[in-house]
Amino acid sequence: MPLNIHLLIPELVLLSFIILMVILDFFVRDKRQIGVVGVVGTVVTGLALILVPKKGSALMGLVIQDPAAVFFKFLFLIVALSILYMAILYDERIKHWKGEFYILILFAILGMMFLASAYDFITLFVSLELMAVSLYILATYMKDDTRSIEAGFKYLVTGALASGFLLYGISFLYGYTGYTGFEEVAGALGQGRGGFLTLGLFLVILGLTFKLSSIPFYIWAPDVYEGSPTPVTALIAAGSKTAGFVVAMRLLFTVLGPVKEEWIGLVVFLSGATILLGNLAAMPQKNIKRMLAYAGIGSAGYLLIGIAAASILGAEAMMFYLLTYIFAIIGSFLAIVIFSRVSGSDSIDAYIGLSRRSPLLAATLFIGLLSLAGVPPLGGFIAKFYIFAAAVKEGLIGLAVVGVVMAIVSMYYFLLVVKRMYLIEPEVVEPIELNLLTRATLYGVNIVTILLGIYPGPFTDWLMEVAKDFF
């Protein structure tokens, strides 16, 4: 098996830019410029990703490149761009090591990009930890803020615990098959079933649920979402969850697809329970980031429906869901970051009368939240529609019913925010000024979310092709 290093050029480009940023950090005074370099690096990486071959395997089979990997890498780069932009907006609130903030964001993104290509349990684990360790540091970045410290510490300990389970599961799979490469494991699985295989399988799935923030490893999410600096929250919500699902799809569809009767029951249970838990617990929340944490748990449940469907349509639905989810999260968190700069608060009550103070900001949060809720004609609606269609097609009627009912329930807590923004007169009426770039960004994100809703055709057609790679 050849090295095929050229397949990894995008990752290498990003790594070079990260090293460049580390060096520049010594000289540059206004650290926002480091962020700008990061933005440039992300764009260049994106260009490299366009040019790189879309099919192949590199590093002797440790990583592969296929259209699905490329699709997810693009998603991660979109996340990187918006998180870097959020971080630049957030810059004044960061007190220490401002430069490293941008660098760590890109390290996490690099980890995610490798995860999208991981084709070996060792690559998988190393990439996962590259992402996770960067995020642990980022979560605890506001070292003067006890909530941030607490968030980071909880994230680290629960994350380490989850990694332990994952690694334990991987060791069982290795012990059973004698391989760590996905392809070899998949081949060896065909020969027999056994208690330790199932045990290893389940431990791997459960270990991954930490990244997905689904049952049983969801419990860190509310504290970490609330306590972390908001750009980091957005990175965890948009990036880390997506990365978790890439791995889950590749592992469960490609490697463990042949033994899918073994794990489908577990995934169906996890999915239903997570949807119920996330949406019900989101209702009494008073902090918007905490509410979005539970909403994110709910979304993980919906995405698990796609895994449970274990079909091409399910994979396609998941990819489309993640696409709309990422844009909804980016829009919502951009609004939250900008608003918290003015108000200094993330409490839902602080959003009272936002539509009077900044119609665009209110509209962005409105569109983002309603897309998460799955309201037509936004992207989130089509995504949920596809997920349910995939579930029904595979006979998972019960799961689809739970999903639909909970989608209606989720309207309640999303509309609570909307009600405060639009229907209640504010005490402070001072308008919030937005500069041209921010306005353009907000418009852009909103347009994408609406476009994904009213004209999903080209995306779904394309993703249908991409989804075939998983099987």
Place this chain on the structure above:
Amino acid sequence: MSIWLLLLIPLIATTTITLITRRHKDLSSYISIGAVVLCFIISIKPILYFLRNPHAEPLEQSFTWLNIPGLYVEIGTLLDPLSVLMLFIVTFVGSLIHIYSRGYMHGDPGYSRFFACLSLFIFAMLGIVLANNFIQMFIFWELVGLASYLLIGYYFEKPSAADAAKKAFLVNRVGDFGFILGIFVIFYATGTFNFLAIEKQIEAGNVGDWTLLLAALLIFCGVVGKSAQFPLHVWLPDAMEGPTPVSALIHAATMVAAGVYLLARTAFLYHAAPPEAAMVVAYIGGFTALLAATIALAQSDIKRVIAYSTLASLGYMVMAMGVGGVSAGMLYLTTHAFFKALLFLAAGSVIHALHTNDIWKMGGLYRKMKITGSTFGIGALAMIGVFPFSGFFAKDEILVATLASGNYVLFIGGIITAFLIAIFMSKLVFVTFFGEERYEGHPHESPPVMTVPLIILAFFAAVSGFVALPGLEPNFSTYIDGHVEGGEGGHFVAILSTLVVLAGILVAWLIYQRGFVRAEVIANHCHPLYRVLENRFYIDDFYDRVIVERIYNGIGRAFNFTEIHIIIGFFVNGSAFITREIGKALRLLTTGRLQEYALLMVGGVVILLFFFIFG
């Protein structure tokens, strides 16, 4: 590709005005006018193409909008003689009315909003015209409804305008509910939304008679709502609360004709369905025409009279579709677009000068407003159907088609309607423009930006009927149908209808011009009848008093009770209470203590493993 521009340009115009240029009134109006004129220029090419090759195959372009196994929805355009004709009407009349609006709406505070809504309307209307499938048509069908709602309620600070907008919207919902059910019936029977594909399936005999009848009647519900047919006609006269150019464009020339267009587009359905479906269509149309013409006799608001004349015209068109005269109906639609837009715009010019709608406060205006007066006269002659004005040909073809289909009751109704139209239209001309001067103030002719569109429309209102002359190749009916329609009795009908309308004009002249019989005397003599007419047969009252107050409010109260006590009290609050309590209980799991988190996680894994491996 250029076809898609027809949809893109007005869409871009409306978003640009709404988001960017709304503070710059002139710029906004130029963007809107420019957009519709550009659309007209773009549509010239397909118009010429189909004029040269009237028997060419339809041109269809489409791309996937949604593709889920079992549900394929496309967005597409269908160009055939029919849609190209509509394209011409909408963009041409639309352009003139846009230009006219610049003068008419001058100095209005909501100028930009007005033009944004007009562009939205053009976008939606072109979407209907170009649609190649039912779903797309329905979406744009609702969008024109939205634009119409926004424009009827344009003076939303006036309660009557806000009410009229609401009424139009709600009444249309009733019709559209039937329409969407009809679409589902069709989809269920054929598995597609595409017009051409449905036509093929129906022609192949794959759909049962009952299904066809059901689908035809349900789809006709949409027509009844949009084209204001009895019993849903009540919204159209109230819609005159909107600015006059809106009445001309939306509530006369284009949108209300969309129902007729839908009937022409789905003519294959009514052709294949049992004849009862077409009978319902024809009789509803004929009845609406007669009803509206009768009511119009007793109205004294200039716009309302024209609105009822529009109802009568729409009734004619629907009747034509019902008796199988597709090209006759479309010819009427075309000429009607010109002369009715002209009548409204000329009436607008009068209203602009006098600031009143009451014809009894006008009179003798011809001396002051020569252009408005003469163009209005041409419009009225066309509407009445005097040879050689365009309305004559259109009405004649409809009556010939009705006679040929053997529906003698409808034919007689059509003749009576023509007589009544002749009376009230002549009355309108005599009372408004001739006789003694009863107005206050000093009216003067409108500026050229308003009169030039009037003159252009007057030209078309006068001569556009000649496209139907039998000798032409292609003439109107061979263009639409591919063969010559009509049949026996052409001369008989032409002579009869001409005599009837001349009699009508004479009656109006005797009463309103010569004062041979005083109008008041008639009103007093036939007091009860006059009251009935003045009150529009009490249909609106019936809706208000019985449907809205008794039934609707009764149902409303019942629902209100159910909602407050059962749904909110028990289900909502109850389930909200339960879910909130579950939520709180779940929140308690998140204690914040790390040791407990770890315990919960490990405990969760152990329980899950136990269940799924050993369970």
